[in-house]
Each structure stands twice: as C-alpha cells, then as structure tokens.
Amino acid sequence: MADATAPFCISGATGEWEVVVGLEVHAQITATASKLFSGAATAYGAEPNTQVSLVDAAMPGMLPVPNRECIRQAVRTGLALDAVINRWSRFDRKNYFYADLPQGYQISQLFHPLVGEGEVEILLDENDEATARRIGIERIHVEQDAGKLMHDQHATMSYVDLNRCGVALMEIVSRPDMRSPAEAGAYLRKLRAILRYVGSCDGNMEEGSMRADVNVSVRRPGEPFGTRTETKNVNSVRFVMATIEHEARRQVDLIEEGGTIVQETRLFDPDRGVTRALRSKEDAHDYRYFPDPDLLPLELDEAFVEECRASLPELPDAKRKRYEGVGITPYNAAVLTAEVETARWFDALLEAGAAPAQAANWVAAELFGALNRLGKSMEECPVAPASASELLGLVADKTISTTLSKQVFEIMLETGEGAAEIVEKRGLKQTSDTGAIDAAVDQVLAANTDKVEQYKSGKPQLFGFFVGEVMKAMAGKANPQVVNERLRAKLD
Amino acid sequence: MTDLTTLTIAELRDGFRSGEFTAREIAEQYNSAVAAARSLNAYTVETPDDALAAADAADKARQSAEFGPLAGIPLGIKDLFATRGVDTTSGSRILSGFKPPYESTVTANLRSAGAGMLGKLNMDEFAMGSSNETSAYGPVISPWRRREGSNAALTPGGSSGGSAAAVAANIAAGATGTDTGGSIRQPAAFAGICGIKPTYGRCSRWGIVAFASSLDQAGPMARTVRDCAILLEAMAGFDPKDSTSFDVPVPPWEGELSGDLRGKRVGIPKEYRIDGVPAEINALWDRGIEWLRDAGAQPVEISLAHTRYALPTYYIIAPAEASSNLARYDGVRYGLRVEADGLNGMYSATRAAGFGAEVKRRIMIGTYVLSAGFYEAYFTKAQKVRSLIKRDFAAAFEQCDLILTPTAPSAAFGIGETTDPLAMYLNDVFAVPASLAGLPAMSVPGGLDAQGLPLGLHLIGRELDEQGVLNAGLAIEERAGFTAKPQRWW
Amino acid sequence: MSVTAEQVRHIARLARLEMSEEELERLVPELNNILDWVEQLGEVDTAGVEPLTAVVPNALRLRDDQVTDGECRDEILGNAPVAEHGFFAVPKVIE
Known part of the structure; x- marks a missing residue:
C-alpha cells in the first residue's frame, strides 16, 4: 500500500490533479428504542412492515411527535465533535416522490440544523503527530430515514418495507477538507469510533446504520474547486476509498478528453469497483424545502445541553x-x-x-x-x-x-x-533457588565440555546457548536473571 | 311526539336527562330525517347503526346515572375526520374506499362524551373550496332558497358545507367542522347557524386529514352559541399526539357563558369596510355594533393595517403546505391507484385521476411557490407578512378585548354562479386574517338579507379567549332574534 | 413574473400530476391570474421582519423514547391497493 501520509495526486496526461473530498455521513441513531417521530421500534432485522406505525405509513391525519432521546443523542454527538449546539433549531420538509418515502417528504433540517460547526482530528500515521489533520464539520442535522425497496422478489414489481422508515438519522456533513482516499478513510474510521464512544450510533456499516454520500471533485493544485459529483449510500470504508479513487480518475480522464463534469448523483458498484450515474432519479431535483408546519421550533435550554455534556464518556x-x-x-x-x-x-x-x-x-x-x-x-x-x-x-x-x-x-x-x-x-512458579539453579548449571556445563572450551577460547555468543539449556533443564521455571548470574560466575 | 330534530343540543340533553325522551328516540328520528333529506347531498356516508348503538349505550348509562355530557346527542362528522372502519374520503376520489384503522382525537373525544355519529358529511375536496362544489361527491345543496323568483340551488358555503347544511336542515343536532381559512365560519353564516374555530392548538389535529397544517383547526357547528360551547368543550383538549396542541385545561365554556359584556371593548377594524361589499352587510355590521353596545361593551375603532394582504398571504401559505401534505396520496398505501408505466407513471396517473381541478390548482400553486428560485419571493415573503398580520392583532388587542366584523362579503350564492377561482377566494376575506393569526373566531347569525338568506356576524378573540368570543356571540344571539329556518323543500 | 406553459409542465411533473395539453393550456392563465394577485405582497415593507415560525406561542414538546406503536401490519397494509407477502407493491423501480 502506498504511504498514506504522502500527498495524493493524480497524474493525468496534462499534469497533476488534486482530489477534493467531502463526506455526508448518515449515522442512524441506534441508541433509541423507538423512531424519531413515532413510537414504532427500531430494532434491526424484524419481519417486513411490523415496525411501522400509522405515522410511519403516512396515513392521512397522522402527525409527528419528536423523540427526546434522539435529540439528546444528536446533541451528545455534536458535543463530542466539538460542535456548536444550536439552542434554536427547526425541522423542514424535503419534498420528493419515491416509493420508500410514504409522506412524499422527508422531515429533515435545512435552514436551522440542531448542530453547527465542529471538527474531527485524524492521524494518518499513529506514530507521527505531524500527520494530524483537522477535518471540519459543517453541520449535523437530524432527519428521518426512508424505507427499503426490494427489486428482486417479483418480475414486474418492487416491494416496499417501511420498517426503517422514520428511524432517526444524523447527517454529519464534513467540509470539503479531505485530499485523498486515505484521509477520507481515516476520517470515517475516526468518526465511527467517536460515534461508538458516544453510543449514539453503533457504526455498523453492514447493517446500514452508517452510510456515506461521497462528494468528489478534482482541480489543479491551488485552483478553485471543480464541479463535484455525489456518490450515494456507500457502505464501507473500503468502498468509500475505492469510490474516491475511481471517481477522481474518471473525472480527470473526462476533463483531459475535453469533457465537463456534470453535478450528478452516482452509485458505487462494489462488484466492478466503479461508479455510475443514477438512472431512476434523473428528474432535476427540486426539493422545495420549507419549515414543517406540523412541528414547532425546537428550543433547548442550558440544562438539557449540560446534561448531554456531562453524560459524555x-x-x-x-x-x-x-x-x-x-x-x-x-x-x-x-x-x-x-x-x-x-x-x-x-x-x-x-x-x-x-x-x-x-x-x-x-x-x-x-x-x-x-x-x-x-x-x-x-x-x-x-x-x-x-x-x-x-x-x-x-x-x-x-x-x-x-x-x-x-x-x-x-x-x-x-x-x-x-x-x-x-x-x-501446574507448578509453573519461577524459582530463584540458587542451589537448584547451580545444580542445573553444573549439569549443563558438564554435558557440553566442548562448547565450554569454544566459549572460553573466544566465542562469547555461546552464552545464550547455555542459558537456554539451563532454562530447559529447569522446565522454564528458573529466574532468568539468576541463571545469568550463576552462569557468568562459573564461566568467566 | 315532538319533532326532536328541532331541539337544540342543550334541550336534547336536558330532555334525555329528565327522561322526557330516550336517546334511542332521538337517534331514530334523526336517522329518518337523514334518510329523508338525501336530496341535500349533505352526507357521503350514513351510519344509522352507529347512532343507534351510541343511543342505546346512552340509555343504558342513564340508568346508572353515569353518562357523558353528550350522551344521546347524534352528530354529523365532516368527512375530513378519520373514523375507524368508516369511509373517510375528504370529498376526494383519491381516498375512495379508504377505511381508517384509527379514530381522530376529536371524534374519539366526542364519542367518549357519549355522542353518536349519524354519518360523514360532504365537503369541498380536501377542504379546498368555499361552496362545496369541489367535492367528488357533488355539491351539497343548501336547505335555504331565495325568497323571490328563482328556485336555483344555493351553496351552503364551504368547505364544511355538508356540516352547515345538515345542522340548518335539522338532519344533525350539531356537526364537526374544520376551518383553515374560514371553512367553519363562512358556511355557518350562509346556513344561518353558529360555528366557532377555536385557537390554533385547542383541538387536536391528529386524525384529521391535513390541508394546511399551520392553519387547520377543528370546531363545532350548531344551532346556538350554547350548543357550540357544549360541543367545543367535548372536542378540545391537549393531545400529546399533536405537537402543536396546547397543553392547557379546557375551561367550562358553557358554564361561564354570559351575554353581559360590561367592561369589554369591541374593536371595529376600519380596514374591513371593503369596497364592493353589499350595503346590507355593512348595515348588519352596524346593528351588531349596537347590539354589543347594548350588552354593555364599548365599541372602539381599531386598525388592522395588513388585512388587505391576508388573502394573498393565505393563498401562498395554504397551497404550499397543501402541496406537501397531499404528496402522500400516491396510490401505494391507500385509496385510488391507476396503473401506468413505471412508478412515476403510476404516481402521475393516480394523482391526475384522483384529484379534482381546484385541488390540482392549489397543488400547482403550492409547488410553484416552494420551488427553487421562488421560495424567498413567495413563501418567505408571505410568512413575513403573516408576522405583520399577527402583530396587527396583538396591537389591536391592546385597545380592545374582541373584534367584530361581518363573516362573509355576501350571502349564499347559487351553485355554478362563481366560476372564477379568485372570485371564489374572496369569500374568505374577513375570515382569513384570524386563521393566519391562529385566533379564536366565531360566526353567529345576525339576520336575513333582502332575499331572505342568512347573514353572519364574526367575532375574533385573543389567543385562548374562546370564552370572550362565545360570550359576545351569545350577546348578539340574544339581541338578533334570529329564528328564521329554511322552508322545507327537500 | 408570469409562468410559461413550459414552467407549468415542469411544476406538474414535480407534483406528479399527469396533465393533458388542454389542461395545461387552461391552467397557465389561471395560475398567472392567481400569481399576479398574490404578488401584491411585494408592496408590503417587510424589511427586518422575521417570517412567522409558530402560529401561537407554544414550544415543541418532546416525547419519551418508548416503543408504543407498530406490530400492526394488517392495519398498515389493509387499505393498500396492492400488497403481497407483507409488503406494499409498486411498479418495478430501476435504480
């Protein structure tokens, strides 16, 4: 593997390129028993549509009621990332149609997120403080997860399971501060560690409780940021790194061939190690965010925040x-x-x-x-x-x-x-009994007179051999220091 | 035997308690009246068995003397309220066949108070309309007719048009309504009955099909102010399932009713004298001022400077919220589904077939004002003006205790007469400001116009001061002597 | 501002409302009428005015983290136009 601390550059046909990476990490709040806005359970692996309330299924007239513990866990996470906790925040609706989104909108936070700026320190080489980097956190907001679609159960239909729908997510948005796959990997691992210390998210990427949207752009060193692409829902550190490698290379090749990067959503294909543009959401997105009128502004008092702080490990x-x-x-x-x-x-x-x-x-x-x-x-x-x-x-x-x-x-x-x-x-106790050790020493020296001769005629490296033989004779229980002393006394 | 359907809720309650008649007798008479009045098209679903079951439970409870405040009272329920196992369609094709596995908090409160349900009441589709003409089930016909000339069918107003017509035609003792921008008050005025929209947050919105969440409020529609107080007491209350619900006790509104307004100042907003409003309406307003003066109140002129911007503000905010609230009608989990090519094809075909023209119009407006590049200019601007409207009221209530205006700028109009959407929107010009500010407001019948059609007076109170509104309503009711009833033609 | 047929088509697509050309033609002037009318808000001086955030002075309540709901799949699926094997079913989605 290449040295993780060396500057990462892509050499194209026309020169060097720098890669710029920002990550949006979706971390499920796994610390809570129930969902963000409903009383349905959040446990992983239940039978389809059994952990769904009328609210999650967006039945007409159903209303969201926020879970205090979800807010608390997000605040604790924010504090662990040295971030600003906004005492006044509110929930917004992000409107789009999809089969995994029963309400036709996701309750999220755009205009006034719960957590503001923070940072994470990463270390590219554990032995070298000089390889420390600070990755800025732009914000953390709390939002609902979507349900799940299964495409392979039926020839002409997709199946919808809403168990995950409405589970609380923290979206942890980094600044575009990373410059290599290694930095992104280190950031993800560090973030995951912090989440697990805090206990807000179990960081289990296989079960999808932590996923990353990977924003990648390339530029000539020193120039302004290029156009970025967003690769959605990448679910392991390795895949995130592979996504960056591939996507940066693809962009460089495209630009050098005279093409332009379009801002688009892509998917990572782990089997082929490449990213590809998403087909189903080709409609230009216009999420029409606006404050959710079903929810009042969220106001936190000092005592709430202080309790969160005091509870941090x-x-x-x-x-x-x-x-x-x-x-x-x-x-x-x-x-x-x-x-x-x-x-x-x-x-x-x-x-x-x-x-x-x-x-x-x-x-x-x-x-x-x-x-x-x-x-x-x-x-x-x-x-x-x-x-x-x-x-x-x-x-x-x-x-x-x-x-x-x-x-x-x-x-x-x-x-x-x-x-x-x-x-x-088992009688394994070490002995410093000089009598027993002396007896063993004598026995070993007597049995190896030739080696004693060689030692004395200038082969001091044989000393180790004698120590080993004595230890063997004592079944490993002799105090090695005493053995050394007694051997020296006899030989030198 | 007396026609029990002509009695008020208070009278029914007293007669039931004293044993003068049974709850079953009340329910049976109402069930018959409902069945005999189908030409009004007020009910979309009739539930006579529900009414009888509640009545029998009330009669049984009376023997043990442990019965709720509404025991034996049969009500009509606007079809916007989810009723367990009973079709709840909000006047829309897109919810056809939808039987909710849940009961709205408001109707559950009414049921636990002992009330029975006569059926689900017709309404403008998703409560979007002022004439009941947008219902997928066809318009409700008002029991009222013009005195002279034409026999043209009139609208009962909207969106709670079925509720208003049913109460006026004695086919419900009282009804639930909802009010987003006048949908209780305007039909109450058109139908010559009382209706109150309480403070936003008084009645739980849980289980009420959402139109515009920051404006929607449930409230009662009934024949008298006292009946409204009785019903509202049962409907209101804190609900932990609605994040915007007020965690305050429900006052004994009926017990505290008093038409004595001594010491109260009544604000008369000068900006509500609008060009084009018929002289009869302004004349009624002046009479209303005199009635309140007679009750001991002191009229004061106030200014609500941003009133003229209330309607356009409303017609940005309400469609914006609606466009999002109605996204859930997508053919996946309930209601209509029209198969077409792919998921998006199915969505678009279902929604095109399921929503009527007015609902589509509002979804389009709402989607537009929230869309990229227009959000600030429309939605944010409207929410700022809304702040100013709220400020106007706060300043006005420094000078007065309640506000009196007309309810609507006209009496009931004929079905099919108003085809221009904008002209239709103007119906709510007096009602919408209180909605935007979340204030309690009520319409009380004040008299008849030259055509013999009812006109209403509109009272607006401070936040949570439903009592002040009801009391002033009572003072008007006591003086207006409004006893007119529609001539039975149906 | 006034909306064009193209914009109306785009909005209809965003709102997932299938629309015939005739419907569209009819809607363009209607929407423009309404938009012209609401644009009178432009006259209002809102400098320094915060948009309304809560209709009434009421704070957001938070609920305790307890499982109080779910385990009602039959009720959840009971009204579905198409449900199979415990799932809602939709026309196949290709991602």
Missing part, C-alpha cells in the same frame, strides 16, 4: 493522550483507543491494577493475537480484565517469566482457569 483523543501520559507508546495508545470496546476493556485492566506500559504491550501483542486466532471480537473476549491483570501481576512480580506467561495465557483461554491457579496447580 472520555473520548478517543483524550484517552490517547492520557495513555501516552502514563508511558504507553503512541502506537499502542492509538491502537488501544481506536475501538471503544478495546478502550473499555483496557481501562478495566488498568483499573484492576495492571502496569500501563506492560499491559499495553501485552494487549497489543498477546491478546489481539489470541483473539485473531480465535476469530473473536473484543466484545467476545474470553478473558476478563481482572484475570488478565492477575496474569500480568505474576510476570511483574517475577512469579513467572514472560515466556512462561504465554503458556499460562494459552491455558487460561482453553480452560478459563485463573492465572495464579494455573501456575500453582
């Missing part, structure tokens, strides 16, 4: 800095804070008394390795933080060696037994 950037402050390497700190489950697990580990730097190394190497092998996520981690802390404690107080700890950990994963119990039951 420690966020990834703050946590990363805290970890670095207790001696954890920047790389480990970045890795440990990237996912909220990891961070939560790691915080519990620290709370259980583990030494930060040692614990961080162990999680990044041993625990991640084990989970990877087992195909388990952090949420399914078979070892509790307290048990891991016990294991790390045994290494720290030299009851077992680091080498032996790996073996103990394996047993923990297999049996679920505690570390101390394993060490005790």
Whole structure:
C-alpha cells in the first residue's frame, strides 16, 4: 500500500490533479428504542412492515411527535465533535416522490440544523503527530430515514418495507477538507469510533446504520474547486476509498478528453469497483424545502445541553493522550483507543491494577493475537480484565517469566482457569533457588565440555546457548536473571 | 311526539336527562330525517347503526346515572375526520374506499362524551373550496332558497358545507367542522347557524386529514352559541399526539357563558369596510355594533393595517403546505391507484385521476411557490407578512378585548354562479386574517338579507379567549332574534 | 413574473400530476391570474421582519423514547391497493 501520509495526486496526461473530498455521513441513531417521530421500534432485522406505525405509513391525519432521546443523542454527538449546539433549531420538509418515502417528504433540517460547526482530528500515521489533520464539520442535522425497496422478489414489481422508515438519522456533513482516499478513510474510521464512544450510533456499516454520500471533485493544485459529483449510500470504508479513487480518475480522464463534469448523483458498484450515474432519479431535483408546519421550533435550554455534556464518556483523543501520559507508546495508545470496546476493556485492566506500559504491550501483542486466532471480537473476549491483570501481576512480580506467561495465557483461554491457579496447580512458579539453579548449571556445563572450551577460547555468543539449556533443564521455571548470574560466575 | 330534530343540543340533553325522551328516540328520528333529506347531498356516508348503538349505550348509562355530557346527542362528522372502519374520503376520489384503522382525537373525544355519529358529511375536496362544489361527491345543496323568483340551488358555503347544511336542515343536532381559512365560519353564516374555530392548538389535529397544517383547526357547528360551547368543550383538549396542541385545561365554556359584556371593548377594524361589499352587510355590521353596545361593551375603532394582504398571504401559505401534505396520496398505501408505466407513471396517473381541478390548482400553486428560485419571493415573503398580520392583532388587542366584523362579503350564492377561482377566494376575506393569526373566531347569525338568506356576524378573540368570543356571540344571539329556518323543500 | 406553459409542465411533473395539453393550456392563465394577485405582497415593507415560525406561542414538546406503536401490519397494509407477502407493491423501480 502506498504511504498514506504522502500527498495524493493524480497524474493525468496534462499534469497533476488534486482530489477534493467531502463526506455526508448518515449515522442512524441506534441508541433509541423507538423512531424519531413515532413510537414504532427500531430494532434491526424484524419481519417486513411490523415496525411501522400509522405515522410511519403516512396515513392521512397522522402527525409527528419528536423523540427526546434522539435529540439528546444528536446533541451528545455534536458535543463530542466539538460542535456548536444550536439552542434554536427547526425541522423542514424535503419534498420528493419515491416509493420508500410514504409522506412524499422527508422531515429533515435545512435552514436551522440542531448542530453547527465542529471538527474531527485524524492521524494518518499513529506514530507521527505531524500527520494530524483537522477535518471540519459543517453541520449535523437530524432527519428521518426512508424505507427499503426490494427489486428482486417479483418480475414486474418492487416491494416496499417501511420498517426503517422514520428511524432517526444524523447527517454529519464534513467540509470539503479531505485530499485523498486515505484521509477520507481515516476520517470515517475516526468518526465511527467517536460515534461508538458516544453510543449514539453503533457504526455498523453492514447493517446500514452508517452510510456515506461521497462528494468528489478534482482541480489543479491551488485552483478553485471543480464541479463535484455525489456518490450515494456507500457502505464501507473500503468502498468509500475505492469510490474516491475511481471517481477522481474518471473525472480527470473526462476533463483531459475535453469533457465537463456534470453535478450528478452516482452509485458505487462494489462488484466492478466503479461508479455510475443514477438512472431512476434523473428528474432535476427540486426539493422545495420549507419549515414543517406540523412541528414547532425546537428550543433547548442550558440544562438539557449540560446534561448531554456531562453524560459524555472520555473520548478517543483524550484517552490517547492520557495513555501516552502514563508511558504507553503512541502506537499502542492509538491502537488501544481506536475501538471503544478495546478502550473499555483496557481501562478495566488498568483499573484492576495492571502496569500501563506492560499491559499495553501485552494487549497489543498477546491478546489481539489470541483473539485473531480465535476469530473473536473484543466484545467476545474470553478473558476478563481482572484475570488478565492477575496474569500480568505474576510476570511483574517475577512469579513467572514472560515466556512462561504465554503458556499460562494459552491455558487460561482453553480452560478459563485463573492465572495464579494455573501456575500453582501446574507448578509453573519461577524459582530463584540458587542451589537448584547451580545444580542445573553444573549439569549443563558438564554435558557440553566442548562448547565450554569454544566459549572460553573466544566465542562469547555461546552464552545464550547455555542459558537456554539451563532454562530447559529447569522446565522454564528458573529466574532468568539468576541463571545469568550463576552462569557468568562459573564461566568467566 | 315532538319533532326532536328541532331541539337544540342543550334541550336534547336536558330532555334525555329528565327522561322526557330516550336517546334511542332521538337517534331514530334523526336517522329518518337523514334518510329523508338525501336530496341535500349533505352526507357521503350514513351510519344509522352507529347512532343507534351510541343511543342505546346512552340509555343504558342513564340508568346508572353515569353518562357523558353528550350522551344521546347524534352528530354529523365532516368527512375530513378519520373514523375507524368508516369511509373517510375528504370529498376526494383519491381516498375512495379508504377505511381508517384509527379514530381522530376529536371524534374519539366526542364519542367518549357519549355522542353518536349519524354519518360523514360532504365537503369541498380536501377542504379546498368555499361552496362545496369541489367535492367528488357533488355539491351539497343548501336547505335555504331565495325568497323571490328563482328556485336555483344555493351553496351552503364551504368547505364544511355538508356540516352547515345538515345542522340548518335539522338532519344533525350539531356537526364537526374544520376551518383553515374560514371553512367553519363562512358556511355557518350562509346556513344561518353558529360555528366557532377555536385557537390554533385547542383541538387536536391528529386524525384529521391535513390541508394546511399551520392553519387547520377543528370546531363545532350548531344551532346556538350554547350548543357550540357544549360541543367545543367535548372536542378540545391537549393531545400529546399533536405537537402543536396546547397543553392547557379546557375551561367550562358553557358554564361561564354570559351575554353581559360590561367592561369589554369591541374593536371595529376600519380596514374591513371593503369596497364592493353589499350595503346590507355593512348595515348588519352596524346593528351588531349596537347590539354589543347594548350588552354593555364599548365599541372602539381599531386598525388592522395588513388585512388587505391576508388573502394573498393565505393563498401562498395554504397551497404550499397543501402541496406537501397531499404528496402522500400516491396510490401505494391507500385509496385510488391507476396503473401506468413505471412508478412515476403510476404516481402521475393516480394523482391526475384522483384529484379534482381546484385541488390540482392549489397543488400547482403550492409547488410553484416552494420551488427553487421562488421560495424567498413567495413563501418567505408571505410568512413575513403573516408576522405583520399577527402583530396587527396583538396591537389591536391592546385597545380592545374582541373584534367584530361581518363573516362573509355576501350571502349564499347559487351553485355554478362563481366560476372564477379568485372570485371564489374572496369569500374568505374577513375570515382569513384570524386563521393566519391562529385566533379564536366565531360566526353567529345576525339576520336575513333582502332575499331572505342568512347573514353572519364574526367575532375574533385573543389567543385562548374562546370564552370572550362565545360570550359576545351569545350577546348578539340574544339581541338578533334570529329564528328564521329554511322552508322545507327537500 | 408570469409562468410559461413550459414552467407549468415542469411544476406538474414535480407534483406528479399527469396533465393533458388542454389542461395545461387552461391552467397557465389561471395560475398567472392567481400569481399576479398574490404578488401584491411585494408592496408590503417587510424589511427586518422575521417570517412567522409558530402560529401561537407554544414550544415543541418532546416525547419519551418508548416503543408504543407498530406490530400492526394488517392495519398498515389493509387499505393498500396492492400488497403481497407483507409488503406494499409498486411498479418495478430501476435504480
């Protein structure tokens, strides 16, 4: 893979081009049990049209009543993105006809969104603060999701399922501040992490709870923005990056062939890795936004906003800095804070008394390795933080060696037994008993007189061989430091 | 036995309570009257069984002395109110066959107060009209006829024309109406009955087919001011299902009724003396002023400077909201569907076949004023003028407690007489300002014109001061001595 | 301002109203009449005036996050012109 931190340029036939990217991320508010304006459930995967109220189906005379928790989650999200919370906002109608939109309009916020400007800091290289970029957030507004159409169930008809219709979405609109697929990827991952820390959205892109509209344009470096296209509903970080790659290339080729970019809506085809213009919505859009007369202006008081603020957890950037402050390497700190489950697990580990730097190394190497092998996520981690802390404690107080700890950990994963119990039951406790160690040393030296000769005649690298043999003789339980001392005493 | 259909709701209530007659007797007489008056075309659906069931429940409840305030009262329900399992079409072909699986809050309130439903009342399609001629079910014919000459069928006004005709013709003891820009008050005036549009937010809009959400309000239409007070008390109330509903208690409007207006100042807006309004109407207005003075009120001249802009303002805002509210009629979930090529083809064919000319006209106007490039010039401008209209009222109510004007610029006109949309819109010139400001307003019969047709007087009150409006209405009613009834021809 | 037949056709398309040429011809002058008339609002000085946002002084209420509705598919689909297998059905859409 190319260096993510290097400037991203497209070399066309006529020279270099810069790509300009802005993302509109639609994040479902998964924290609520019911929809934005109705009391129907939001759970994923229900039977078609069972989580639909009369309001969602736009029956005549039905009216929207906003869900306080949706507003609260959007405000918390805004605060987590350092954004302005507008104390006065209101809902607008975005009018268009489509089979997934029963009202014939989406209740959204155009003129006065709930959340104003904020920003997200991304790090292109975890080891290098100098690769930090700030991506501006223009606004976050709250709106209704649409229903779902199924096209492959019937030869001449599409089927409409309104379960998702009316679920709350936050549309998080970035500034056109990204200049490469890598930056867009880092932004999306960071945004997803923040949403998951806040708990407003589970960031599950497979289930569609997070999707991105990707705005791409190209320009000569230093020139004004070009015309952009919008690729709708891209549902993974990888696809977003692929969309930008392809779309930028397509635009450059088109311009260089003498064509012009038209502002249009496109779709990403994941099978072919290309974007194509959307056919069904070719009508020029005119959404005829106007304030929704069924809803009064939304006014928030200080107490509401302060409660939202107070309820926020420690966020990834703050946590990363805290970890670095207790001696954890920047790389480990970045890795440990990237996912909220990891961070939560790691915080519990620290709370259980583990030494930060040692614990961080162990999680990044041993625990991640084990989970990877087992195909388990952090949420399914078979070892509790307290048990891991016990294991790390045994290494720290030299009851077992680091080498032996790996073996103990394996047993923990297999049996679920505690570390101390394993060490005790299987006699794995490390020994500093000089008598026993001396006996083993003598035995090893006696059995390898030739190597002792070679060592003494100028092959000091054989020292490691002797250590290994002694440890082997002691079944790994000898304190390596004592073994070293005793060997040196005998050999030198 | 007495003709129970000639009694007021208050009289029916008292007779039912005292055991003079049963609720079943009331319902049966009304059911017969309804069936005998089909030539008025007031009802689109008759529900005699519903009326009888409610009556039987009322009679049963009376034995236990635990019955609602409207026990035994049979009402007509404007077809804009969703009624569970009963066709609710809003006078439109596009909702043909629609049986809502729900009951509007207002009608549910009336039912739980003990009222029965005689049927669904005809109306202008989606409440868009002032003459009931836009109904897909054909126009309602007013029970009133001109005194001389022609036997021409007259309009009962609109959009609550079925409601007005039914109450005037004694085929409903009272009726629900809705008022977006005069749709309760103008037909009440045309039909010689009372009708009140309460403060915006008093009656829940939940389950009422939406026309223009920021203007729509339900209200009662009945033969007397007292009957209006009784019905409104049952209809109104906070509803958590309507975000614009007022969370305030419903006052005992009937109990507090009083025609004594001493200490009240009545505003007479000078701008409401409009060119072209018949002298009879201005003369009635002057009589109204005298009646209120007689009741103890002090008339004061006030200014509502932006009145003349109220109608154009309304005809931007109401169609804009309607164009969006009516987008849901797309042939997918209920009502009419006309198959055509593809989804958009089906939409366009369905809506073309399902909506009538006036509804289409308003959807077109509404779509246009919201469209790119025109939104600021039309819609935003109109909402600004609306602010000014509201300010005018706020300033006026510094100087007065209520406002008296005529209800409509003419008496009822003949069906088919007014074909120009703009001329039709002018019917609501006096009614629309209060709608734009969300204020309570009422029409009370004041007298007959030279043709023997009823004319109404219009009272506008402060926000939430329905009591002031009803009291002034009562004062007029007590003095106008309006006892005229249409001669039965149907 | 006055609207042209082309604009009226465009508005009709936006509003999903199929319209014959005759209907369109009839509508153009009608709409222009109405628009001419509403344009008298241009006379009103609205400098510094905020558009009306709430008809009456009432604040937006928020409801608690509780599942109180749904699980009524038969009622939802009961009035549908075409419903199959628990879905509404529409003419096939090609995206």
